[in-house]
Amino acid sequence: MGGLGSVSAYYLAAAGIGSLRIADGDFVEAGNLNRQILHGTGDIGKPKTQSALEKLRNLNPYCDITPIQSILTDENILDMITGCTVILDGTDNLKARKILNRASILKNIPFVYAGVNGFTGMVSTFIPGETPCMECLSFRDTGQNEPIGIIGPTPGVIASIQSMETIKLILGIGDLLIKKLLVFNGMNMTFRKIEMEKNPDCPVCGRNTEDRQFNDSLNKVPK
């Protein structure tokens, strides 16, 4: 329920989505408030899922919202996503994205990836078995632990696009960002779509994974 999740949860609850599971292990901080629009000054110190739940229920009391105040782990992810129609990426680190990506493939649930940094953002919709997966992109963990600076409207733009993708997925309409990486640059106000194919050397969905057996613990998927 950070910059991305604040916006997508709001729009999806507003759209009348029947049920949402919102997961976050963090607590609201003052530095969040430039972009995490589900939270306000009076929420500082609260668990983010609690703060989010209050606003989302006020917006749409008919949406069945399940808050999960926890970080994503290999041990809890399958319980988190089992039964879901779509997984929306609202994470802020590569490790969590990999957990979501692998669970998406294991459970055959579409995964709408998004990421932001400063004035830029990216979105793509990954359909297990049909498109590249997120790890085809070979993002490497550079070990950077410093917070990533994000101008407030950037996740506003990107999460709005995620929400639109999700609604189209559920309704089965429109053209999705499949096999396409949408790249937004707010400094020069450009959108670009980069065509993508599956990466045959992907450690998760590449051709060499045919003999690999995924199991519920996800432990046998290469890290």
Place this chain on the structure above:
Amino acid sequence: MNDTMEITVNGHKETVPGSSTLHSLIQHFKEYDGDLIVEHNGRFIYSQKYAETTVREGDVVEFINPNIGG
């Protein structure tokens, strides 16, 4: 083959060696620090293909850093 050619890199016209590959361009423009996405004529190019992907006159290349914040 010409010694140099003109391509577009990150939106700017650039003169580069005529026998460039994506790998050599990454070195030339010092894009080897950190993480990298390479777009070549609108297509995402995986890193294992950088050395074998040749660049021609008029090509468009973008070096992009992945966004993982949220």
